[in-house]
Amino acid sequence: MSLKALLAAAAIAALAATPAAAQEKSPEELARDGLGKLLSALELFIDTIPQYETPEILPNGDIIIRRIDPQRRKQDEAEREKQEKRKDSI
Numbered sequence: 590m591s592l593k594a595l596l597a598a599a600a601i602a603a604l605a606a607t608p609a610a611a612q613e614k615s616p617e618e619l620a621r622d623g624l625g626k627l628l629s630a631l632e633l634f635i636d637t638i639p640q641y642e643t644p645e646i647l648p649n650g651d652i653i654i655r656r657i658d659p660q661r662r663k664q665d666e667a668e669r670e671k672q673e674k675r676k677d678s679i
Contacts, residue, residue, distance in 0.1 A: 592674045614622070 640657045642657055645653045645655075647653065
């Protein structure tokens with residue numbers, strides 16, 4: 590998701606809260622909801638930042654820094670979770 594799409598989604602979510610709904614909730618509930626939305630937006634933003642593997646120095650002195658594919662990273666995390674669950678059930 591691009592940064593523009595993330596900001597647009599956050600703006601739509603902020604505009605969707607009507608004054609009538611705000612009057613029905615306590616300030617604590619509103620703060621909790623707002624904080625939850627901010628944390629979700631931050632998580633989406635962090636997922637859009639490219640991540641890289643550890644640099645590798647070749648014998649000829651070249652340095653290779655490979656970009657990590659976000660989709661592959663999520664698949665790897667899902668596989669690790671499945672393996673951990675299998676270990677726990679044994």
